[in-house]
Amino acid sequence: MVNITIDHREIxxxxxxxxxxxxxxxxxxxxxxxxxxxxxxxxxxxxxxxxVEGQNRLVTACNNVVEEGMVIYTNSPRVRRNRRHTVxxxxxxxxTSCPTCVRSGNCSLQAxxxxxNLVGSLYKKELVLQEWDMSYxxxxxxxxxxxxxxxxxxCDKVQGMNIWDVSGTGSRTTVxxxxxxDIKTADCTLCGQCITHCxxxxxxxxxxxAKFYRALEKEDTIVxxxxxxxxRAAWGESLGLSREEATVGKIVDGLRRMGVDYVFDTSFSADxxxxxxxxxxxxxxQKGDLDEYPMFTSCCPGWVRFxxxxxxxxxxxxxxxxxxxxxxxxxxxxxxxxxxxVDPERIYTVSIMPCLAKKxxxxxxxxxxxxxxxxxxxxxxxxxxxxxxxxxxxDPRTLRDVKFDQPFEENSGAGVIFGATGGVMEAALRSAxxxxxxxxxxxxxFREIRGVKPKGWTEAEFDIAGxxxxxxxxxxxxxxxxxxEAIRKKKVHYHFVEVMACPGGCSGGxxxxxxxxxxxxAERGENLYFLDQNAKIRFSHENPDIKKLYDxxxxxxxxxxxxxxxxTEHHR
Numbered sequence: 176m177v178n179i180t181i182d183h184r185e186i187x188x189x190x191x192x193x194x195x196x197x198x199x200x201x202x203x204x205x206x207x208x209x210x211x212x213x214x215x216x217x218x219x220x221x222x223x224x225x226x227v228e229g230q231n232r233l234v235t236a237c238n239n240v241v242e243e244g245m246v247i248y249t250n251s252p253r254v255r256r257n258r259r260h261t262v263x264x265x266x267x268x269x270x271t272s273c274p275t276c277v278r279s280g281n282c283s284l285q286a287x288x289x290x291x292n293l294v295g296s297l298y299k300k301e302l303v304l305q306e307w308d309m310s311y312x313x314x315x316x317x318x319x320x321x322x323x324x325x326x327x328x329x330c331d332k333v334q335g336m337n338i339w340d341v342s343g344t345g346s347r348t349t350v351x352x353x354x355x356x357d358i359k360t361a362d363c364t365l366c367g368q369c370i371t372h373c374x375x376x377x378x379x380x381x382x383x384x385a386k387f388y389r390a391l392e393k394e395d396t397i398v399x400x401x402x403x404x405x406x407r408a409a410w411g412e413s414l415g416l417s418r419e420e421a422t423v424g425k426i427v428d429g430l431r432r433m434g435v436d437y438v439f440d441t442s443f444s445a446d447x448x449x450x451x452x453x454x455x456x457x458x459x460x461q462k463g464d465l466d467e468y469p470m471f472t473s474c475c476p477g478w479v480r481f482x483x484x485x486x487x488x489x490x491x492x493x494x495x496x497x498x499x500x501x502x503x504x505x506x507x508x509x510x511x512x513x514x515x516x517v518d519p520e521r522i523y524t525v526s527i528m529p530c531l532a533k534k535x536x537x538x539x540x541x542x543x544x545x546x547x548x549x550x551x552x553x554x555x556x557x558x559x560x561x562x563x564x565x566x567x568x569x570d571p572r573t574l575r576d577v578k579f580d581q582p583f584e585e586n587s588g589a590g591v592i593f594g595a596t597g598g599v600m601e602a603a604l605r606s607a608x609x610x611x612x613x614x615x616x617x618x619x620x621f622r623e624i625r626g627v628k629p630k631g632w633t634e635a636e637f638d639i640a641g642x643x644x645x646x647x648x649x650x651x652x653x654x655x656x657x658x659x660e661a662i663r664k665k666k667v668h669y670h671f672v673e674v675m676a677c678p679g680g681c682s683g684g685x686x687x688x689x690x691x692x693x694x695x696x697a698e699r700g701e702n703l704y705f706l707d708q709n710a711k712i713r714f715s716h717e718n719p720d721i722k723k724l725y726d727x728x729x730x731x732x733x734x735x736x737x738x739x740x741x742x743t744e745h746h747r
Contacts, residue, residue, distance in 0.1 A: 179246070
C-alpha cells in the first residue's frame, strides 16, 4: 500500500493507483473530459490537473500514479486558475449553441463549464469549420470537437477500424477522417461507438424525426412502428425511469399518443428471422456446406458493412436471411397490407432501433423493390425516441402498459434476447435443435454462450442428435477481425458464428442513450435475459403468430415466397 495525503486527508491506496482513482476512493471529484479507462488515458484535455507538493508543474490526475508520501491538492488556487483557463480556451474553439445541440444537458464540456462557474469568455471565438455530408447517417460537427481523441481511440483500440485521425497543427489541430478521406469511402461500419463515447455534440446521428412527423401528418398514410428488443432495455434511462418502470408497453403507449397507427415488436420478426436463418443453417450443415467455413449471422448491418469492406471473399458465408428490421418491413408491405386490404404504398414503416447502421441498412438497394419500395421507410435511434417524447411533452410517468397490435402481437423470449450478444445464436440453436430432433431442448441449454466477454470471443460445442455443432459468438469489430483471421488461417473451425459490431451487442449499440464513461451493455443485456426467463413462450418456432403467418401467407420456412420477401443477395 502507498500512503498519501489528498486535500489534507491521509489515505492508503494500492500501488499503481492513479491520483484520480485515489481521490475517487474518498469521494473527491476531479473533473475530466477526455479520460476513458483503459482506452483513452493520454491527458489530452488537461482538465484533471492537480498540484503535487514539491513539483513545479501541475500534473494530470488521470495517468499519474501515486507515490509514497505524496501531498496532493485537487482544488488549490493554482489548480483552479489553470482549470478555468483551460476550459475557457476550449470554449473559444467550441460552438456554444447549446440550446440547439442534441447533447445539451448531457455534455461533459457544458457540465464542467457550469461547475467552474464560467460566465462569459475572455477569448475570441476561433471556430474550425469542415464540410460534411449532412445526409450521411453519422454527422460530425468539427466546431464542437474538443480534441479529446476519444473517437480515435475507441475506433482504433476497440473496433480496429482506424476511421478517425488527427489533422492540422497547433491551434488548427482537429480530428477528421483518416487519410483525408470522405467518410462515405472510409469503410466506416456506422457502429456509432465514436458517438456514444464523444463527450460533446461533435458526433451524432442524422436526425430523422422530421421524416416521422411528416408521415404522421399525411391523412392517407398508415404509420406502422416496430420496437427493437434492445430499445426496451435502455429507453427510460435518459427519461428518469428505472428499468422496472421502463417497460416496452409504455413505448407502445407513447407512440400511440404521437399518432402511430400500429405498433409491433421487432422480437416478432426476430422470431421470423430464426425460422428462416435456423432452417438455412440446418440445411447448409446437412449438405456439408459448413465443413470448411462457417455460416455467419446477418442480423447486424454494421457487421455486414464490415465483412463487405474488409473480407469480401467471405461474404458468401453470410446467412441470406434479412435482418429482423428488414423482415418486419417486408411483412408489413405484403401480408399486413393484404390483411388490411390496402395498397402497400400507403404503409409507412418506422423502426425504433438501438443502432446507427440501421439507418444505412434501410437505404441499401438490395432491400428495395419487392412490393412498395424500401422495406423500411424511417429508422429512429433510441435517443431520437427519447427526444420525441420530450418534444411532444409526454410525461413518461403517465404512460401505461399497452399491448402490441394484432395480428403480430406475440413474441418469444428467444426474439427478445436478440438485443444481447450471444442472443441470436442461442435463439437459433433452440430452434435448430427442434428442427433436427423434433423436440425442444431445455430452454436454457445453451446459456453458456451468454454475456459480454472483455476480450476475444466465446466458443462452444453442442451435441445435437449425435451431431457436434461448433459455434462462436463475438462482439466488437477488433475482436471480429481477430476471429476472422483465425478462421481464414484455419486455426479454428466453427459451423455457425454470431457477430455483433457493437461491444455487448445491440444493448451497447451506437444509438443507445449516452452515459459518459459508463458501459451499460452487460447490464442492459441481463435485463433482456430476465425478460426471456419470464416469457410465456421461449422458442421462436412456438410463436403462434409466426405459425399463423406461415400457414396463411409464407407457406413454410425457405419457401419461394419466403425467399422472395425474407432473404437477400449480399453480393448485390
